[in-house]
Amino acid sequence: MDFDIKRLGFTLLGLLIVLNWGLLMNAFMRKIGARVARRIGIPWHQPWIDLFKNYSIRSQITHGLMFYLGPIFRLSGGVGIFLFMPMIITGDHWLNYSFQGDLVLIMYFQFFGMLGMALGAGEGGHPYSAIGISRGLSQFTTIEVPLTLAIISLAIQYDTLSLADIVRAQQGGFMHWSMWTNPFATAAGMLAALGTLGHSPFNLVMAPNEIPIGPPTEYHSTFLGVLQSNGAILHVVEAALFMNLFFGGATNWIEFIVKTFLIYFWSVFVGMVFPRFRIEQSVTWFLKVPLVLGVIAVVMFM
Amino acid sequence: MSFFSIKTDRSKYPQGGEDGKLQIDLDSHKYVKIWQGPNHPGVTGNMSVELTLAGDEVVEAKTHVGYLHRGFEKLLERRLFIQGMQTSIRMCVAEPDSNEYVFCSCVEELAGIEIPEMAKWIRALILEMARLQSLLRAVPGQGGTFGLGVGVQWGIYMRELVLDRFEELTGGRIYHMFMTPGGVRGPLPTGFKKRMEETLKEIDGFIVNIDNLMFNNAVFKKRAVDVGVIDPSWVDKYGIVGPTARSLGFNRDVRKNYPYLIYDQLDFEPYTTTYSDIYNRTRVRWHDLITTVDLIRQILAKMPEKGDFKAETPNVLHWRIPKGETYVRSESSRGEYGMYMVTDGSEKPRRVNLRGPSYNNGIAVLEDLLVGANIADVGAIMVSLQVCPPEIER
Numbered sequence: 001m002d003f004d005i006k007r008l009g010f011t012l013l014g015l016l017i018v019l020n021w022g023l024l025m026n027a028f029m030r031k032i033g034a035r036v037a038r039r040i041g042i043p044w045h046q047p048w049i050d051l052f053k054n055y056s057i058r059s060q061i062t063h064g065l066m067f068y069l070g071p072i073f074r075l076s077g078g079v080g081i082f083l084f085m086p087m088i089i090t091g092d093h094w095l096n097y098s099f100q101g102d103l104v105l106i107m108y109f110q111f112f113g114m115l116g117m118a119l120g121a122g123e124g125g126h127p128y129s130a131i132g133i134s135r136g137l138s139q140f141t142t143i144e145v146p147l148t149l150a151i152i153s154l155a156i157q158y159d160t161l162s163l164a165d166i167v168r169a170q171q172g173g174f175m176h177w178s179m180w181t182n183p184f185a186t187a188a189g190m191l192a193a194l195g196t197l198g199h200s201p202f203n204l205v206m207a208p209n210e211i212p213i214g215p216p217t218e219y220h221s222t223f224l225g226v227l228q229s230n231g232a233i234l235h236v237v238e239a240a241l242f243m244n245l246f247f248g249g250a251t252n253w254i255e256f257i258v259k260t261f262l263i264y265f266w267s268v269f270v271g272m273v274f275p276r277f278r279i280e281q282s283v284t285w286f287l288k289v290p291l292v293l294g295v296i297a298v299v300m301f302m
Numbered sequence: 303m304s305f306f307s308i309k310t311d312r313s314k315y316p317q318g319g320e321d322g323k324l325q326i327d328l329d330s331h332k333y334v335k336i337w338q339g340p341n342h343p344g345v346t347g348n349m350s351v352e353l354t355l356a357g358d359e360v361v362e363a364k365t366h367v368g369y370l371h372r373g374f375e376k377l378l379e380r381r382l383f384i385q386g387m388q389t390s391i392r393m394c395v396a397e398p399d400s401n402e403y404v405f406c407s408c409v410e411e412l413a414g415i416e417i418p419e420m421a422k423w424i425r426a427l428i429l430e431m432a433r434l435q436s437l438l439r440a441v442p443g444q445g446g447t448f449g450l451g452v453g454v455q456w457g458i459y460m461r462e463l464v465l466d467r468f469e470e471l472t473g474g475r476i477y478h479m480f481m482t483p484g485g486v487r488g489p490l491p492t493g494f495k496k497r498m499e500e501t502l503k504e505i506d507g508f509i510v511n512i513d514n515l516m517f518n519n520a521v522f523k524k525r526a527v528d529v530g531v532i533d534p535s536w537v538d539k540y541g542i543v544g545p546t547a548r549s550l551g552f553n554r555d556v557r558k559n560y561p562y563l564i565y566d567q568l569d570f571e572p573y574t575t576t577y578s579d580i581y582n583r584t585r586v587r588w589h590d591l592i593t594t595v596d597l598i599r600q601i602l603a604k605m606p607e608k609g610d611f612k613a614e615t616p617n618v619l620h621w622r623i624p625k626g627e628t629y630v631r632s633e634s635s636r637g638e639y640g641m642y643m644v645t646d647g648s649e650k651p652r653r654v655n656l657r658g659p660s661y662n663n664g665i666a667v668l669e670d671l672l673v674g675a676n677i678a679d680v681g682a683i684m685v686s687l688q689v690c691p692p693e694i695e696r
Contacts, residue, residue, distance in 0.1 A: 037455030127336045131358075131677065200449045201521050209344040209447045209681045274521045275448030278678045279358070281524055 010093045015082060015233070017253070022232025023047040025261060029268045036272055047232070054225035063124045063218060070120010071219065071226035077113015078234040081106050085237050086164040087256060089171070089249045098164045103151055106163065106241060107144070110196070113230070114140055117215055124218030132214025135279045136205040142286040143195035143202075149294025150189035154245060156301040157182055163241075167249030177248040184297035186246040190266065191290040193242050195282070197235065197264060199271030202282055239263040315356050324362055326354055333361065336677075340369045344447060344681020347691035351668065351684070355677055363672035363680075365665045370695040378654040383409050383483060384618035386651065390641075391477050393656055394693040396439070399432035400634040401656075402481040404641035407562075407630040408654075409483040412645050413615075413623045419564075420609035421485035426563045427601045428471075428480060429632065434505070434594045435464040436635035437587055440688050444584040445516045447682040448525045453515050460508045463501045470494060485612030495602045502595050509591055517585060526581035530671055530683035534578075541662040544637020545586045546687060549578040556633035568600050580679075580686040587688075590635070622649055636688045637663060656696050664689030 027044045034041025062068075084102040088094035114136055121129040155161050157178075158169045170176050179186040195202040206214040216227055239260035243249060247263070250256035277285065316324040316333075326333055339350030348370035354362040374393050378386045390405040391398040403425060410417060417425075438461040442453035465475040470491055472480035480487050516522050534550045536542060547554040555572040557565040573589035575582040615621070623645045631640035637659030646652040664687040671683055 033452075037452050038459045039455055127334050130334075203449060204678065207449065207678065209449065210678045212343050272452055273450075273515065274519065275445060275450035275525055277521060278525065278676060 007097075011083065011096050014087055014094055014096060015079065018082060018087075018236045019229060019232055021257060021260070022234075022236040023051065025235065025264060026232060028261070029264065032265075033268065033272060047228070051225055051228050054220075054228060055222055057221035059221045059223065061218075061220075066119050066123040067218070068120070068223075070117050070123065071223045071230070073116020073120065074113045075226050075230040075233075077109050077111075077116065078230040078237065080109035080112060081237045081241070082233060084109070084163075085240055086167060086244065087240060087250065088252060089164065089167045090251045095164055098162065100160070100162045100165075102163050103155070103161045103166075107148065107151070110238075111140065111144070113234070121215035121218070126217045128211040128213075128217045129215050131211045132205050132207075132217070135207075135211075136215065138279055139195060139202065139205065139282050139286070142283045143192050146188040146286060146290030146294040147192035147196070149291070149298050150185040150192065151245065153182060153185040153294070153297035153301050154178060156298070157185075163244050167244045170248040171251075174248070178246045182246075182297060182301070184293050184300060188290045188294035188297055189242060189246055191293070192286070193238070193263065194267050194270055195286065196238050197267035199267045201271070201274040201277045203271065204276050204279055204282060207276060235264055236260055315359075316361050326362060328354075332356060338680055339366075342681075344684065346684055346689045348695070349665075349689075349691040351672070351680065353672070353677070353680065358677050360672045360675050360677060360680065363669050365668050367665065367691060367694050370692055372695065374696045375654050375656065378651055380650065382619065382649050383621055383623065383651070386654075387479050387482065390654075391479060392692075393696045394634075394658065394660075394690050395476065396690050396692075397432050397436045397634050397636075398477050399428050399481070400632050400639040401641075402479060403429060403632050404630045404639060404656075405643075406481045406483050407632075408628055408641050408643035409623065411628045411630060412626045412643065413483070413621075415484055415613050415615065417485045417613050418610040420489070420606055420611045421613075422563045423601060423605035424486045424490065424611065425481055426565065426568075427490075427598065427605070428478065428486075429563075430594050430598050430601065431464055431468060433635045434591070434598065435461045435468075437591045437594060438464065438505070438508075440635065440685075441584060441587050441591060442512055442516070444526070444580065444587075444682065444685055445512075445522060447685045448522060450516065450519075450522065453512055456508055456511065460505050463504055467494070467498055467501055470497065482612070483618070484615040485610070487612070489608070489611055498598065498602060502598060505591075505595055509588070509595070512588065517581075517588065523581065525679075525682065526579065526584065526686075528579050529679050530580045530583075530675065530686055532578040532667065532671065536667060536670070540666050542637075542667065543659050543662065544633070545590060545635075546578065546583060546637065546659075546663045546667075548572055548574045549583045549586045551576040554638070556631050556638050560631065562630075562632060564601075564604075567604065568597055570597055570600075580682055583686045587635075620649065622647060631657075634659065636660060636690065656693070658690070658693035658696075660688075660690045660693045663687050665694060 026047050031041040083097050084105050086095045086098040118133040121133055154166055158166050170178060219227060242263050243259045247259055250259055316326045318324060334355045336353050337350050339345035340348050350366045352364040353360050374389055377389050381389060391401045393401050438457045442457035446454035468478060469475050472478035537547050537550055537552050543554050551574055553572060553574050558572060570593050573586055625645060625647045627644040629640055629642045631638050640657040642655040643651050644653040668684060672680060675683060
């Protein structure tokens with residue numbers, strides 16, 4: 001296998017862009033949330049300050065090897081999705097390591113981070129972590145069902161499991177996007193997106209008033225910095241996944257930024273006006289509305 | 303039975319022993335013991351709840367106080383009556399004016415002082431403003447326990463507007479001490495009524511917004527309806543008062559049942575429901591918000607334009623009050639708030655005892671109410687009882 005230094009360089013540069021865009025987008029969302037709540041909100045550079053502060057703190061507490069590895073696994077999940085996610089479809093600089101079948105790997109990496117985090121947080125021994133993990137895994141399992149059905153529907157529609165090919169198939173105009181050609185898959189996917197992006201009413205994994213703050217309870221200092229970095233990357237790549245699947249992908253970075261912002265804002269917008277479900281309510285909801293939409297989407301293209 | 307409902311095997315849950323107590327063997331690894339508090343966002347102050355869980359379900363709950371004990375009642379026995387003001391108000395940070403009122407009224411009653419008419423109206427105004435600022439935190443705060451933070455922030459903003467009016471009237475935002483034995487410290491400032499009306503107009507809009515945000519919200523209903531249900535028989539068993547009692551159909555409001563100050567001259571009817579779950583308890587408090595805004599408007603419209611605001615009192619540094627005892631009550635935003643005072647003819651009270659609603663409404667009830675609840679609902683149930691731990695630790 002040839003080692004492509006140019007591709008590696010663009011991938012690392014893309015990761016840097018995604019990380020910083022994720023932090024900035026986080027600041028924007030918190031600022032918007034604050035304005036809705038009649039507050040001034042944070043300065044736009046606050047996420048960087050938080051990140052530098054956390055990375056500069058060292059811990060004297062240990063809960064064992066797995067506790068250290070938890071955030072690493074979590075970060076691997078976010079970076080893993082990024083590596084196989086085409087960012088900009090024009091040219092081949094920003095396709096990262098996208099290949100035939102990358103969708104399956106991306107779906108796997110979505111769960112991989114959570115499983116790794118579960119092992120690490122479990123090692124921390126705090127009961128809130130264990131409760132958060134059991135909630136997180138239960139919820140994500142049910143989120144994956146409608147999301148997978150939506151992806152299966154698109155795979156049948158476009159006859160490919162390559163995300164880059166799915167994006168290319170949507171080029172040629174606004175009406176070529178999956179949101180018009182496959183509305184049921186889009187509806188199922190975007191409802192599943194509410195769960196994957198982790199805002200209310202599906203933020204019961206961290207639920208500050210119930211199990212503050214769930215899995216990362218025992219994580220602090222650099223561990224928290226790693227988790228924050230992953231959060232920034234994950235929000236962008238998750239939004240990019242839905243952008244590529246349903247909204248025609250991006251042909252330049254401006255389009256990428258606008259589309260990922262709007263997709264992420266969808267979950268923030270819903271989260272602003274709804275309280276959170278309990279875990280069994282969340283699971284039931286995903287197995288009702290999005291699941292039915294997902295099944296219809298698959299049946300339509302069989 | 304719904305297709306999605308899950309049947310729980312109750313045989314795995316702790317059973318009652320011969321003494322009637324639950325048999326919980328923590329070494330069996332079937333149960334988890336967790337503490338919520340004293341530092342926990344779902345707990346309403348400096349107290350903790352010791353929970354034993356089977357899965358997500360609470361099988362045993364114990365409430366613990368003692369994190370904030372300052373011995374206020376004992377301190378009052380070592381202070382002159384005028385010095386007692388500063389101590390008594392700090393028994394409840396959330397609504398200190400009820401403390402002011404009951405302390406002043408106890409002193410006046412034992413000293414045989416009748417306060418002027420104007421002072422009665424201003425005191426009623428302060429008590430209603432205090433109820434308003436307390437409810438502006440409590441009502442949206444219920445949504446906050448479910449993760450609906452926007453309403454909480456709106457409420458905090460509105461509360462700040464009320465605190466602005468407090469600052470204008472009394473000079474203080476949280477602790478006011480505008481009431482003093484014999485009356486109040488001054489008349490209303492010029493233009494106060496107009497500015498208060500502007501604040502009330504803002505709060506009118508907030509009340510409608512909260513109705514839309516919380517009470518017409520499908521997810522809020524899903525979380526709050528049929529959760530934390532109080533049995534009507536508990537009202538007398540635990541001495542439940544105020545909005546919590548009213549949510550059960552017991553129209554217990556000191557302002558109506560035992561009118562004080564000028565409340566018999568005001569037109570209002572406390573709101574009641576007959577089924578006390580989290581939703582209805584919050585709904586009762588939301589209606590209390592409407593009532594309170596209306597009462598403030600009535601007070602401002604009906605109060606005399608001028609008059610004495612303070613009765614003659616002896617030199618407060620050498621004020622000896624004759625031997626006696628009294629119990630004075632008022633209606634706080636959480637329910638009946640009373641003070642029992644005994645004097646022995648000296649310059650200081652012999653004994654002071656406070657009867658706050660939080661212990662009865664919250665701490666005692668909470669232990670029974672949490673059994674069978676989901677861990678996710680613990681904070682919400684506690685907030686729905688409007689517990690103020692500092693008021694217990696006196």
